[in-house]
Amino acid sequence: MFTVVRTTTNLSLDEHFIKHPAGTFFVKVEGDGMVDHGIFNGDTLIVDRSLNPEKNSIIIAVIDGELTACNFLDISSEEATVWGVVRGSIRDLL
Amino acid sequence: MTIYALVDCNNFYASCERVFNPKLEGRPVVILSSNDGCAIARSNEAKECGVKMAQPLYQFTDIVKKHDIQVLSGNFHLYTDMSNRVMQVLADMAPETQPYSIDECFLDITGISDDLDEYCLKVQTKVRQWTGIPVGIGIAETKTLAKVANRIAKVSKKTGGVLNLVGSQWQSKALERTEVGDVWGIGKQFTKKLNRNGVNTALDLINQPDGWIREEMGVGGLKTVRELRGEDCIGFDSIPQPKQTTMVSRSFGQTVTDLDDLINAVSGFATTAAADIRKANLVSSAISVFMETSRFSNEPQYAPSQSVELSPATNNTKHIVRAAIQGVKEAYREGFKFKKAGVMLLDLVDADHAPRSLFDSHDPKDDKLIEAFDAIIRQQGPGAINFGTAGQPSAWHSASAFRSPNFTTEWPDIPTVKT
Numbered sequence A: 001m002f003t004v005v006r007t008t009t010n011l012s013l014d015e016h017f018i019k020h021p022a023g024t025f026f027v028k029v030e031g032d033g034m035v036d037h038g039i040f041n042g043d044t045l046i047v048d049r050s051l052n053p054e055k056n057s058i059i060i061a062v063i064d065g066e067l068t069a070c071n072f073l074d075i076s077s078e079e080a081t082v083w084g085v086v087r088g089s090i091r092d093l094l
Numbered sequence B: 001m002t003i004y005a006l007v008d009c010n011n012f013y014a015s016c017e018r019v020f021n022p023k024l025e026g027r028p029v030v031i032l033s034s035n036d037g038c039a040i041a042r043s044n045e046a047k048e049c050g051v052k053m054a055q056p057l058y059q060f061t062d063i064v065k066k067h068d069i070q071v072l073s074g075n076f077h078l079y080t081d082m083s084n085r086v087m088q089v090l091a092d093m094a095p096e097t098q099p100y101s102i103d104e105c106f107l108d109i110t111g112i113s114d115d116l117d118e119y120c121l122k123v124q125t126k127v128r129q130w131t132g133i134p135v136g137i138g139i140a141e142t143k144t145l146a147k148v149a150n151r152i153a154k155v156s157k158k159t160g161g162v163l164n165l166v167g168s169q170w171q172s173k174a175l176e177r178t179e180v181g182d183v184w185g186i187g188k189q190f191t192k193k194l195n196r197n198g199v200n201t202a203l204d205l206i207n208q209p210d211g212w213i214r215e216e217m218g219v220g221g222l223k224t225v226r227e228l229r230g231e232d233c234i235g236f237d238s239i240p241q242p243k244q245t246t247m248v249s250r251s252f253g254q255t256v257t258d259l260d261d262l263i264n265a266v267s268g269f270a271t272t273a274a275a276d277i278r279k280a281n282l283v284s285s286a287i288s289v290f291m292e293t294s295r296f297s298n299e300p301q302y303a304p305s306q307s308v309e310l311s312p313a314t315n316n317t318k319h320i321v322r323a324a325i326q327g328v329k330e331a332y333r334e335g336f337k338f339k340k341a342g343v344m345l346l347d348l349v350d351a352d353h354a355p356r357s358l359f360d361s362h363d364p365k366d367d368k369l370i371e372a373f374d375a376i377i378r379q380q381g382p383g384a385i386n387f388g389t390a391g392q393p394s395a396w397h398s399a400s401a402f403r404s405p406n407f408t409t410e411w412p413d414i415p416t417v418k419t
Helices: A013-017 B012-020 B044-049 B061-067 B076-093 B116-131 B143-155 B171-176 B188-196 B202-206 B210-228 B259-279 B317-331 B364-380
Strands: A024-029 A044-048 A058-063 A066-071 A080-090 B004-009 B029-032 B039-042 B070-073 B096-101 B104-108 B135-140 B162-164 B246-256 B282-293 B305-314 B338-346
Touching: A024 A066, A024 A080, A066 A080, B004 B076, B004 B116, B004 B143, B012 B029, B012 B039, B012 B076, B029 B044, B039 B044, B044 B061, B076 B096, B076 B104, B076 B116, B076 B282, B076 B305, B076 B338, B096 B246, B116 B135, B116 B162, B135 B143, B143 B162, B143 B171, B143 B210, B171 B202, B188 B210, B202 B210, B246 B259, B246 B282, B259 B282, B259 B317, B259 B338, B282 B317, B305 B317, B317 B338
Parallel strands: B029 B070, B135 B162
Antiparallel strands: A024 A044, A044 A080, A058 A066, A058 A080, B004 B104, B004 B135, B029 B039, B096 B104, B246 B338, B282 B305, B282 B338
16 A cells, blocks of 8 residues: 655654545535534544445445435435545644 | 556546536536637536537537536546546556556556456456546457457446456457447548448458558558457557557656756656657647655655646647646655656647637747757757756636636645535
8 A cells, every 4th residue: 555654753644544545535524413423514524435334434425416424324325325434533723 | 478457437537526526427527628628528428418529618508508518627636636546546456557548557467366357346346436436447468459348348338347358259249349440559540541441340450461451551550450469569568658648757767856856857758748749739738747656665655646737738848847847846745765757748639629718828939949949859869958947837827617626635625525
């Protein structure tokens, strides 16, 4: 796997968060529907498409043509397809 | 014997747009060249609506309205980034890969012990899952046959997008289904000549005597025919140039770490590429610069690519070199030992058909300069003269009214998701 690693002694956020660069995408959250899962309006999510969702995965699904963050348990395969698995979230506190 | 697989992304530009805008799935999509001049890519649905390749937008506005076609400006930052991702997934899976254009890659799968069809289905599934891009794969004993197989794999639903012609009884069927004009390396001129002589399909072609083919189509034509007969003439390492993109790249004898050295190397590649497309009377709307560290060392790895728009479309060495340098500067990071670098000129169209815009900054003096430049290169070989690498690229204005956001390369542009 191609992994981007810095040669300096600095800790690399890429290295920490991006396990599969070719399959990793970032998306921005709009809305408060996932607050119970610790995901807030304005958060940036790290989406790893290389992963297969597990029972309790937070995923990005395509529902009615829209990218939608949701719990894998809550969707049915008739109305939604999996776009990627959410690996982490980043929130600006300032 | 080498076994080749050609992986080709289906309707690549439209597919890139669909990954981030799933509403476009199943809808006709047309991508325009820079300055929104003419159609450079079409989804299957748009082809069925009757939009032609390279057709100027004003000629098909009625069709757009009638069929509710989604018209988008080309977003080369998005396409190069997605291309890079696809190539990385392929490089992780196959023993050896050779990217051939922005959306095509040859794999050498000679050493694969699995069933080749199953292996390629896995490749197809993995590329789709990781990147969202659908691909078709053709497998054969020569590159030209792999191209034939790929073409059929993409149009025939029965194949599931993968067609293996190795030792297959389908080989002659496949050749029979392929018109000579669709054979890799046979241009319009030869197609006309062949058709006049009653040679219509690839199968007709391979049954012609060698002497006749050499006489009519030269040594290059004979090479193509021998490839169609299953004789490997091109080999894995050489790259015949594709039509819509041109690529110049080289592995360095010694690894390169210095930005100035990279700029020098890439300026040279850009100069060669520009001369190539001028010779073919083509212009390009975007250049992609790439560099990579050695995959086989334990050193830190980095394989960026950066695309820079050329607007208006151009084959002017000065503009192309400037854009290439801008690309190198943006992609470069300190501390990596680069083993290879290259440039790819994208979205090539006939210079006579290239859209000109109000903002076109064409300077007739440039033409004279380029003529002189080409003359020197012809006499003394590439590298005899180079454009100075100083100075910033001018801010070319580009009218791209329907461009999608840079979903994967700019923070403010990342897709939003609902909850």
